[in-house]
Amino acid sequence: MKPTVVKRDLVEDYAIDEGVKKLTPERIEKVVNDVIDNETAGRLWTYLNTCIHCGLCAEACQWYISNDRDVSYAPVTKVKDTIWPMIEKKGKVDAEFIKRAAVISFTECSVCRRCGMYCPFGIDIAYMLLMVRRICARLDMVPLYLQDTVHSHAATMNQMWVKPDEWIDTLQWQEEEAQGYVPTSRIPLEKEGAEIMYSVIGPEPKFLAQLLGNISVIMKVADQDWTMPAYAGWDNSNMAMYSGDFEVMARVERLHHETAQRLKVKKIVMGECGHAFRGAEYDGPTWLGWMSPPIPLIHAIEFYEELLRTGRIKIAKKIEGPVTVQDPCNVVRNRGLGDKLRYIMNAVCEDFVDVSPNKRFNYCCNAGGGVINCGPPWKKKRVEGNRIKAEQLKRTGAHTVVTPCHNCHSGIEDIVDTFKLGMHVKFFSELLIEAMDIPANLKA
Amino acid sequence: MVNIQKWDWNTKEKMVADTTGWPNQFEDVQEPYVSPDGEKIASIVKQGEGEYSVCVNGETWEEPFEKLWSCRFTPDGRVSVMSSRDMEWTMTVDGEPWETAYEYIWDPKFSADGKLIVATVKQDDIFGIVTNGTTWECPTELQSISSFVMTPDAQTVAAIAQTVPLGQADVDTYYKGTWSIVVNGKPWENNYVNLYGVAVSDDGSTVAAEHRAAITDHTILVNGVPWSEMYSCTWEPMFHPKKNDEVTAPVRQGGKWYLATNGRIVWDRGYVNILNPRYNVDGTKIAAVVATSFAKWTVAVDDKPWSCTFGECVLPPCFDSQGVTAVAIARDSGKWFMVADGKVIGDPCDNIWPPVFSPDGDKMFYKIEKNGKFYIAVNGKIATGAYDMLWDPILSTNGADVLIRGIEDGKYYRRVVASAAM
Ligand code: SF4
Ligand code: SF4
Ligand code: SF4
Numbered sequence: 001m002k003p004t005v006v007k008r009d010l011v012e013d014y015a016i017d018e019g020v021k022k023l024t025p026e027r028i029e030k031v032v033n034d035v036i037d038n039e040t041a042g043r044l045w046t047y048l049n050t051c052i053h054c055g056l057c058a059e060a061c062q063w064y065i066s067n068d069r070d071v072s073y074a075p076v077t078k079v080k081d082t083i084w085p086m087i088e089k090k091g092k093v094d095a096e097f098i099k100r101a102a103v104i105s106f107t108e109c110s111v112c113r114r115c116g117m118y119c120p121f122g123i124d125i126a127y128m129l130l131m132v133r134r135i136c137a138r139l140d141m142v143p144l145y146l147q148d149t150v151h152s153h154a155a156t157m158n159q160m161w162v163k164p165d166e167w168i169d170t171l172q173w174q175e176e177e178a179q180g181y182v183p184t185s186r187i188p189l190e191k192e193g194a195e196i197m198y199s200v201i202g203p204e205p206k207f208l209a210q211l212l213g214n215i216s217v218i219m220k221v222a223d224q225d226w227t228m229p230a231y232a233g234w235d236n237s238n239m240a241m242y243s244g245d246f247e248v249m250a251r252v253e254r255l256h257h258e259t260a261q262r263l264k265v266k267k268i269v270m271g272e273c274g275h276a277f278r279g280a281e282y283d284g285p286t287w288l289g290w291m292s293p294p295i296p297l298i299h300a301i302e303f304y305e306e307l308l309r310t311g312r313i314k315i316a317k318k319i320e321g322p323v324t325v326q327d328p329c330n331v332v333r334n335r336g337l338g339d340k341l342r343y344i345m346n347a348v349c350e351d352f353v354d355v356s357p358n359k360r361f362n363y364c365c366n367a368g369g370g371v372i373n374c375g376p377p378w379k380k381k382r383v384e385g386n387r388i389k390a391e392q393l394k395r396t397g398a399h400t401v402v403t404p405c406h407n408c409h410s411g412i413e414d415i416v417d418t419f420k421l422g423m424h425v426k427f428f429s430e431l432l433i434e435a436m437d438i439p440a441n442l443k444a
Numbered sequence: 445m446v447n448i449q450k451w452d453w454n455t456k457e458k459m460v461a462d463t464t465g466w467p468n469q470f471e472d473v474q475e476p477y478v479s480p481d482g483e484k485i486a487s488i489v490k491q492g493e494g495e496y497s498v499c500v501n502g503e504t505w506e507e508p509f510e511k512l513w514s515c516r517f518t519p520d521g522r523v524s525v526m527s528s529r530d531m532e533w534t535m536t537v538d539g540e541p542w543e544t545a546y547e548y549i550w551d552p553k554f555s556a557d558g559k560l561i562v563a564t565v566k567q568d569d570i571f572g573i574v575t576n577g578t579t580w581e582c583p584t585e586l587q588s589i590s591s592f593v594m595t596p597d598a599q600t601v602a603a604i605a606q607t608v609p610l611g612q613a614d615v616d617t618y619y620k621g622t623w624s625i626v627v628n629g630k631p632w633e634n635n636y637v638n639l640y641g642v643a644v645s646d647d648g649s650t651v652a653a654e655h656r657a658a659i660t661d662h663t664i665l666v667n668g669v670p671w672s673e674m675y676s677c678t679w680e681p682m683f684h685p686k687k688n689d690e691v692t693a694p695v696r697q698g699g700k701w702y703l704a705t706n707g708r709i710v711w712d713r714g715y716v717n718i719l720n721p722r723y724n725v726d727g728t729k730i731a732a733v734v735a736t737s738f739a740k741w742t743v744a745v746d747d748k749p750w751s752c753t754f755g756e757c758v759l760p761p762c763f764d765s766q767g768v769t770a771v772a773i774a775r776d777s778g779k780w781f782m783v784a785d786g787k788v789i790g791d792p793c794d795n796i797w798p799p800v801f802s803p804d805g806d807k808m809f810y811k812i813e814k815n816g817k818f819y820i821a822v823n824g825k826i827a828t829g830a831y832d833m834l835w836d837p838i839l840s841t842n843g844a845d846v847l848i849r850g851i852e853d854g855k856y857y858r859r860v861v862a863s864a865a866m
Binding site for chain 1: 471472474475490493511513514547548550551564566588589590591606612613615618622623637638640656659660662676677698699716717719735738739741755756757759775778794795797813
């Protein structure tokens with residue numbers, strides 16, 4: 001096989017650069033073979049044996065298109081340059097090879113699964129790249145910021161090093177803020193037997209606390225019986241799933257689901273996040289032996305759709321002007337919530353302008369799959385590697401793009417800034433708060 | 445332990461409080477809690493902006509607080525709540541705040557007799573454990589406390605605590621170990637990468653925890669000494685009820701889960717998962733939740749799985765008071781089932797709470813939910829009328845009577861029913 005021509009700016013990443021020095025041929029061989037032999041599913045072999053190297057998947061990948069169709073970014077190249085040689089050479093690859101494999105799998109693929117839809121055989125390239133990440137994780141070759149996030153999960157059971165007191169304190173502060181709009185707003189903590197446990201991702205209490213105030217108002221107006229955990233288990237996010245640290249992934253998911261069991265709720269409603277849904281609905285339960293979450297889980301899009309459709313929340317004044325949307329891969333491509341997302345957008349916006357391509361076929365934001373969590377060193381490549389997203393959003397002429405996913409939100413913000421799109425980036429709940437009717441008896 | 449024989453087991457029915465009017469009396473009324481003896485019902489109430497109190501049987505405390513949360517009864521029937529005034533927090537019991545206030549206080553736990561309240565506190569950015577207003581003395585400035593456990597008498601408290609400060613994205617310090625176990629203020633000698641699932645023996649002599657040294661290197665530490673084996677993953681250890689030197693935990697090897705005692709595999713069948721093992725009273729049996737294959741959940745007793753399996757999940761098992769029958773609550777197709785020794789008992793429910801057993805172990809009493817109403821069931825049969833809210837049943841010491849605490853149409857009742865009649 002001809003080696004791929006790779007042109008990249010040099011990026012320094014302390015964990016990768018130091019990690020590569022500690023690799024030995026024996027260690028690499030042992031870990032690669034152990035993962036391939038004992039941790040992969042049969043489908044890996046099916047994929048490897050089925051792929052005819054036709055390259056049809058390339059046109060699906062935002063990295064490839066945005067980088068002027070540079071073949072080194074094509075999905076099949078990412079496999080050809082990582083897991084194929086590992087298997088072919090039975091783990092006898094060198095440290096520099098592992099370094100390149102880490103860079104490809106963590107920083108040049110958002111495991112968005114768009115390419116799988118363009119492959120005539122439906123080959124899931126993202127799965128293979130996740131196995132590459134697993135190998136890299138076991139070789140301590142995870143980009144610094146992503147690894148630090150996983151350390152936070154492992155130490156605190158949340159993504160952002162939020163300490164136990166900060167969590168409760170933030171909820172109480174946001175409860176007070178919410179009472180400024182609706183005096184009886186509450187964030188009920190540890191209310192056993194409530195209908196709903198609401199869970200969020202670590203960045204909400206850390207950077208976006210107002211979202212917690214918003215949900216408290218929304219829950220009050222919609223008259224929902226809900227609770228939030230006061231203790232660890234409140235965070236539904238899971239970067240360990242993306243770093244390849246499946247043991248920490250499972251521990252985090254177990255705690256989250258056992259918290260719902262402990263509180264004896266009927267369902268979990270989770271905030272606007274895509275990867276967290278994937279971790280809590282699919283990857284976490286599967287590792288633990290659950291078919292699906294033991295207490296059913298729904299994403300915020302499904303929850304808001306239900307509240308709006310049943311009239312539990314009424315709209316007082318729709319948002320004016322053109323507003324568009326980003327489809328988070330993990331809940332739209334992989335869960336099929338595209339139509340519900342459009343239902344709520346239309347319910348709240350006067351002029352919802354759809355993107356093209358849309359729904360399952362929408363382009364990834366390029367921030368997901370842990371890519372944005374690789375941090376500042378890798379930001380330039382990530383943002384420039386999604387020029388087509390910028391062009392797509394620009395075509396809508398919208399003043400605001402709604403992103404019902406935290407990673408999409410940050411990723412799209414970077415795209416809006418870099419490509420000077422002059423758009424606001426908002427969560428759906430921020431629009432809902434602006435547009436919804438607050439009944440007179442609840443008002444301050 | 446609280447001497448429950450001293451409670452009133454003679455009055456058959458008492459309407460303790462009518463809460464119907466409470467919402468008109470206050471700006472907001474939070475969910476109620478009731479005392480173990482059933483004599484009191486309490487809710488946090490909002491009296492005005494930044495003015496909160498607790499309403500107990502219709503009476504509020506004299507002085508309001510700026511904020512209150514976590515209203516819970518102690519086992520001896522006092523109302524505890526975390527309270528704030530002038531931006532400081534403390535524990536308030538029956539309206540009386542502790543003398544000392546803190547930056548923050550959370551996670552209260554009670555000794556079995558209810559006399560001691562233990563909680564986590566933060567003061568000047570240092571974390572600690574407080575018992576009845578006295579914070580433990582610890583030579584290390586603790587950066588965080590992730591969880592703690594204690595003996596039933598609350599004389600020994602063991603916490604997983606961060607002992608070394610950690611800068612942003614400082615992976616090198618992290619790998620050197622920044623966490624330890626602190627027992628009554630005394631940290632273990634070493635620091636560790638990650639610690640989970642701390643447990644303490646009933647006599648307080650021994651503390652165990654999971655240690656994760658690296659991505660697939662896990663083991664169990666007992667008083668700081670690791671088991672000789674490493675595993676790719678572990679779950680939390682538990683102590684034998686009678687022997688403080690017998691520690692058991694689920695461990696993962698080669699993609700399967702086993703149960704190990706003191707580092708030796710004792711359940712060797714190998715499962716997709718093993719969760720929440722529990723000993724019976726004398727430690728002669730162990731029951732655990734297991735997945736025999738993907739999405740087939742059941743309970744195994746001494747490594748023998750029940751033949752029935754459930755598609756969704758099984759909650760932590762328990763044994764009856766004689767330690768013979770294993771019981772668990774299981775979920776399948778969106779419904780909950782009570783299961784004893786592998787047999788489904790009674791109809792499916794919308795929710796089921798853990799049972800209490802008669803002294804001879806023959807009868808179990810538990811709260812269930814059906815169509816939005818709550819009942820007490822006995823061995824699968826509904827044995828009470830419908831309640832809007834209901835708490836777990838409590839048996840008198842000799843098992844002759846059952847105390848039922850529940851709300852019907854806003855009225856809170858305390859009822860005593862002969863267990864033979866249920
Ligand atoms: S980024 Fe998406 S489309 Fe591109 S290779 Fe990865 S999974 Fe495929
Ligand atoms: S489209 Fe499918 S078969 Fe063709 S190169 Fe891509 S993965 Fe292989
Ligand atoms: S961040 Fe958003 S768009 Fe990107 S992979 Fe996740 S869900 Fe997809």
